[in-house]
Amino acid sequence: MPKVNIIMSVFNQEPYIMDSVNSIIGQSFKDWNLIIVNDGSIDKSLALLETFTDPRIKIINNVENKGLIFSLNSMLAISSDAEYIARMDSDDIAFPTRLEKQLNFMLNHPQTDILGTAIKIFGNEIKSKIRYVPQSNTKITESLFCFNPIMHPTLFFRSYLLDKGFSYDENYKGYEDYALWAKLADNFIFNNLDEPLLWYRRHSNNVTAGYKLDIEKDKSIFIEIIKCLSKNLNIKLSTNSLDILAIITSRERSVINRNIPIGGLMDMINEFEDNFTRNRKNFDYLNLLIHNRVFIYLLITNRVNDILRFKLKQLKKFSITEIIRFNINQKRNYS
Incomplete structure (x- = not known):
């Protein structure tokens, strides 16, 4: 059996699939199987996949398109023979040492269940840039209240999680990974490597680009994810606070x-702070993160007077040095 099973779903990725698969073949770590579901592609994706002769590559062909979540779950169902499972998108390119470095981290940190990495974003019409991510379990878990801190195509996890509820929910199409992290939070340990180990391709046919929902639907899904997260962390948020959080954490939802x-x-x-105090949990990082999101919300809604009022309130909680240091780090991580 392989040490690592890599799962990849393909749907009409003719321009990119060869680069993606070749980046796995070229990995410095060699003990893997690559399980690929061709999910009803109508271009030449399947024909290109069939040109690969590497016996570690297993191709499953869906006659019709079943969707990403169905394909991911079907691959997970046949992946438990490996100690680890990794995700790979069919339009991205893995750095040659991606699997080696993620595996080494897991071997050296046996308490870690789920591991991601930073990514390097590229595309025909954009300037390449690195997107860094929070590294510690505490920061990753708290970040879930505001955004998805695990870059899904970099996912690397221990296969025993398959027996502990690791599967994607069809009710969260386009948000399936975010919803899964919320479900697993506080029961499993997350980490991220600060080093980018994946070229993340931006183009008009990105899977997530096809999942643009109306804003109210987007807000509703976000709130359901936060409710699940809150339940796991014993956080009790009012309906009003959930509504406000959904609006301030997205430029699109701010309208x-x-x-x-x-x-x-x-x-x-204050409701967040009361909850964390009651649960005897450190609120420093999430407190700064939510203050940062409120500040950005006021900026993009052009509320100049309210920005000044908010900053005065913020200075009663944090020093100028704390605010500046956090804002610089946020710009590095999520710009």
């Missing part, structure tokens, strides 16, 4: 209500 009162924003922050 739903551009005039949330400062009092309402502060009430949400």
Whole structure:
């Protein structure tokens, strides 16, 4: 049996699939199987896949398109013979040492269950840039309240999680990974490598680009994910705080209500702080993160006077040095 099973779903990726598969064949770590589902492609993806003769590559052909979640779950169902499972997207390119470095980290950190990495974003019409991610389990878990901190195509996890609820939910199409992390939070240990180990391709046919929902639907799904996360972490948020959090954590969702009162924003922050204090959990990172998201929300909604009022309130909680250091780190990580 292989040490690592890599799962890849393919749907009409003729321009990119050869680069993606070849980046796995070229890995410095060699003990792997690559399980590929051709999910009803109508271009030449399947014909290109069939040109590979490496016996470690296993191809499954869906006669019709079943969707990413179905394909991922079907591959997970036949992947438990390996100690580890990795994700790979059919339009991305893995760095040659990706598997080696992720495996070494897991071997040296036996408490870690799920591991991601930073990514290097590229595409025909964009300037390449690195997207860094929070590294510690605490920061990853708290970040889930505001954004998805695990880059899904870099996923590397221990296969025993398959017996502990690791599967994707069809109700969260386009958000399936985010919803899964929320379900697993506080029961398993997450980490990220600070080093980019994947070229993440941006183009018009990205899988997630096809999942653009109306804003209200997007907000509703986000709230359901946060409810699941909150339950796992014993956090009790009011309906109003959930609504506000959904709006301030997305530029797109901010148009739903551009005039949330400062009092309402502060009430949400205080509710988070009360919950973390009650649970005797450190709130420093999430506190700064939510303050940062409120500040960005006020900026993009052009509320100049409220920005000044909010900054004055913020200075009562944090030193200028703390704010500057955090904002610089956020710009590095998520710009």
